[in-house]
Amino acid sequence: MFPAITKSVCRSAGHDLQRTQLVRHCVRFFNGFSQDEMPVEETPAPRILITGGLGQLGSGLASLLRKKYGADNVIMSDIVNPPRHVRESGRYIYADILDFKNLQEKVVNEGIDWLIHFSALLSAVGEANVPLAIKVNIEGMHNILEVSKQYKLRVFIPSTIGAFGPTTPRNPTPDLTIQRPQTIYGVAKVHAELMGEYYHQKYGLDFRCLRFPGIISAETPPGGGTTDYSTEIFHDAVTTQRHECFLEHDTRLPMMYIDDCTRATAEVMELPEHRLKQRVYNIQAMSFTPAEIYAEVKKHVPDMEIEYKPDSRQAIADTWPQVLDDTNARLDLGWNHEYDLPKLVTTMLTKIRAQKEAKQRTTAQMEAAAM
Ligand SMILES: NC(=O)C1=CN([C@@H]2O[C@H](COP(=O)(O)OP(=O)(O)OC[C@H]3O[C@@H](n4cnc5c(N)ncnc54)[C@H](O)[C@@H]3O)[C@@H](O)[C@H]2O)C=CC1
Ligand SMILES: CC(=O)[C@H](N)C(=O)O
DSSP states (O other): OOOOOOHHHHHHTTOOTTOHHHHHHHHHHHHOOOGGGSOGGGOOOOOEEEETTTSTTHHHHHHHHHHHHOGGGEEEEESSOOOHHHHHHSOEEEOOTTOHHHHHHHHHHHTOSEEEEOOOOOHHHHHHOHHHHIIIIIIHHHHHHHHHHHTTOEEEOOEEGGGOOTTSOOSSBOSSSOOOOSSHHHHHHHHHHHHHHHHHHHHOOEEEEEEEOEEEOSSSOOOSOTTTHHHHHHHHHHHTSEEEESSOTTOOEEEEEHHHHHHHHHHHHHSOGGGOSSSEEEOOOEEEOHHHHHHHHHHHOTTOEEEEOOOHHHHHHTTSOSSBOOHHIIIIIOOOOOOOHHHHHHHHHHHHHHHHHHHHHHHHHHHHHHO
16 A cells, blocks of 8 residues: 655655654654554564553563563653652653643653553542542543544553443453443543543544453552452561451452563554454453462461451452453453462562562661661
């Protein structure tokens, strides 16, 4: 259809081929190509912006994408001051998703191609501050879609098991089913799924979305959700050997280790657009109850104790799926999880024990230096 962009075309336009950013703009200017359509040998690394990067999911994804595309091409952003290790690990900028002009400025100045939108208020935090959740999760998301449309970005907005409600079939929950969530978090996510699909159909926006289960990570703490117990239990296992669980022993929920989640995100972003047969996919790794994860942890920490004290999060969990049906993601995207419950437990305990030992060594060194 279009002639392939050639180096001589770029050179004749006076652009420096070493600078991938200019090549990309040059390509778009001359040919109107999307990155998918460009000849592979000419495809420069995408420039990627992650919003809400200081949350549970951002750092792991940034680190994976930086290994693939180079540290300079992956820009983390958020509205809070980053800890030192984040500042030292690559580019970090301030980006408030509620400020549209600020977003436009960042996208243009940084030459962004892919936008990974992680800013959000999670389920429990959202219920505690509904007006702020509406602002961040709905108005902020509108800004993300608009800026992505305006600058023809490939955009990823994650959805969640929280996008389903009590009338949804819970085991298994298919991609296309009843969605009547009862939290503002869930309502906003259904809205994001529908808006993304609408922008795709009306404007051709390259919107991609995976519905994640509860995510479990050692390096970054969870941000105030209904599935947070599944990360907290590991920290308690390594410190006090006692966990007070805010869900009932038999509350089954879909869960996933962070490495599977970040890999899934990178993989869905990398696929050529024609591979996507739908814009929103469920992905599943494992499902367990608090009693089941406790039993698995106890194999490694025999003194571990658990007490069940359900709080307001129980009512939320009771409306969510127990198992997601991710057949379509496995067929269309080649999705496959690597972590099951036993592998999750050994990995988390090993990592958190190592963190604890490193902290103890640092404290000992500081005390020795102060003497
Ligand atoms: N963590 C999980 O278990 C799951 C997460 N997801 C989704 O993945 C995405 C990332 O989740 P997490 O990292 O866990 O969230 P998180 O709550 O840990 O982090 C969200 C980040 O958004 C930032 N933020 C808040 N207001 C902002 C604003 N106005 N502008 C820019 N940034 C702002 C916060 O400072 C925070 O660092 C969210 O969309 C969430 O709904 C989906 C399913 C499961
Ligand atoms: C499953 C999620 O979306 C999140 N962890 C939450 O519990 O709110």
